[in-house]
Amino acid sequence: MSDSRKEFVKGLITTNPVFVLLLGLCPALAVSTSIDNALGMTLATFIVLLGANIIIAAIRGFVPSITRIPIFIVIIATLVTVVNLLFNAFLPDLHRTLGIYLPLVVVNCMILGRAEAFASKNPMIRSIADALGMTVGFMIALVMISFVRQLLGTGEMSVFGFSIFTLPVLSEHPLAMFILPPGGFLVLGLLLALLRWRGVLKI
Amino acid sequence: MSELIVILLSMALINNIILVRYLGLCPFLGVSRELKPSFSMGMAVTFVMLVASLATWVINHYVLIRFNIEYMYIIVFILVIASLVQVIELFIKKTNFALYSAFGIYLPLITTNCAVLGVTIINMMENYTLLASLVSALGSGLGFTLVMAVMAGIREKLDLADAPKSMRGAPVALITATLLGLAFFGFSGIV
Structure with missing residues (x-):
């Protein structure tokens, strides 16, 4: 069991998919304009990553290595189709805000990367632990980015419609640049530099 | 006609695929270190985007x-x-070896490039006609090449800059x- 715990913990900081491996940047930046969207994207990624890791760990014994990549891609694409239809049916608002970034989960390098680098070589329990760790690491990164962007870009903090607090001056004159695309690059760049400077991430 | 020009400019400059839509960030951060490979990568992506838009539209x-x-569209x-990338790779290897060497390893890497899939999905969601899809693919590819090349030019200089240790690299x-x-926001007024 300590083995699985190790696979889980490594995804949080030491091999955090966004901050260290720089994978999955396009969803991380595109949807991180608010915490709601960040959590929605995390949910979609979680379902696909967990499903892909389970299926691939289960069939890893009899997948011929020469055709493994197309097989992994079809498995991932099927799971993304399922998630896309589920979101469309049960979370239509979120489906609309995520837009093209929901079908694009299929080319999130993080998912194929974990399938290829981990689930195709490891037993199922450890692959599940790996998927959970990577998802939590992805969530930490997305929530950190979207917290800064939502706070500075709108001047107030609200999650799922509940207002938590409002900043005095910023709510009247928000720094709209932070919810615009360049703001995403700026926040991620500064966060990376900060985490490296404080020694949380190794250079 | 003017509609097509609007699509071309909007995909290339205003809604630039890298800087505004955040697609294709892996090659943007990974490959764009020198001018020449960035340009080859951009050309390869533009070519695949055009062929992929044609095929997916049909x-x-x-x-x-x-x-x-x-x-079923995602799958x-x-x-x-x-499969297109594989076929194009084989075809170019047989017919034009110079071009094949110029594209190098970037051609197979394009399969997982979200920019290509992104453009085909955008074309589908916007309900573009065949001609509009091709123009939008061309615009996206040119926008991608432009940003890759500009970034590579900047990074060639940036490597010499004395940045703080924690800021170096990504x-x-x-x-x-x-x-x-x-800077690209300046383009948003032109259409």
Whole structure:
């Protein structure tokens, strides 16, 4: 069991998919304009990553290595189709805000990367632990980015419609640049530099 | 005609695929270190985007819509792009070896490039005609090449700059992208 715990913990900081491996940047930046969207994207990624890791760990014994990549891609694409239809049916608002970034989960390098680098070589329990760790690491990164962007870009903090607090001056004159695309690059760049400077991430 | 020019400019400059839509960030941060490979990568992506837009448009209209299986588009598009890249690679290798060496390893890498799939999905969602899809692919590819080349030019100089240790590499590249993105906002008035 300590083995699985190790696979889980490594995804949080030491091999955090966004901050260290720089994978999955396009969803991380595109949807991180608010915490709601960040959590929605995390949910979609979680379902696909967990499903892909389970299926691939289960069939890893009899997948011929020469055709493994197309097989992994079809498995991932099927799971993304399922998630896309589920979101469309049960979370239509979120489906609309995520837009093209929901079908694009299929080319999130993080998912194929974990399938290829981990689930195709490891037993199922450890692959599940790996998927959970990577998802939590992805969530930490997305929530950190979207917290800064939502706070500075709108001047107030609200999650799922509940207002938590409002900043005095910023709510009247928000720094709209932070919810615009360049703001995403700026926040991620500064966060990376900060985490490296404080020694949380190794250079 | 003017509609097509609007699509071309909007995909290339205003809604730039890298700086505004955040697609194709892996090659943007990984490859764009020197001018020449960045340019080859951009050309390869533009070419694949054009062929992929043609193929997915035909398949979408004559297979998926005809048989009412539009919901299969994610699986079908990704497989079409993956096999197209393989076919293009084989074809170029046999017919034009100089071009093949110029594209180098970037051609196979394009399969997982979200920019290509992104453009085909945008074309589908916007309900573009075949001609409009091709123009939008061309615009996206040119926008991609432009930003890759500009970024490579900046990074050749940036490597010599005396940045703080924790800023070197990805952080400073991302902050450069911020400034480029702000500069590209200047284009939003032209259409």
